[in-house]
Amino acid sequence: KFPVRNYTRxxxxxxPHAVYRKFKLCRVCFRELAYKGQIPGVKKASW
Known part of the structure; x- marks a missing residue:
């Protein structure tokens, strides 16, 4: 009846929530991998 909406996971x-489209990761996984240095080009912002 209705077309199913595709949503990011x-x-x-x-x-299903708080997913960064660019990396296809949620905030929790993104934070873990970023701290380990496994996401190229991502570093902790400090100023």
């Missing part, structure tokens, strides 16, 4: 854990 975290590719790592499947979380």
């Amino acid at each position: 975290c590719e790592r854990c499947g979380r």
Whole structure:
């Protein structure tokens, strides 16, 4: 009856909320991987 809307999910854990489209990761997974340095070009902002 209605077409199903596609929505972003975290590719790592499947979380449906707070997902960064660019990285296809939720904020929790993004933070973990960023701290480990596994996401190229991402570093902690400090000024």
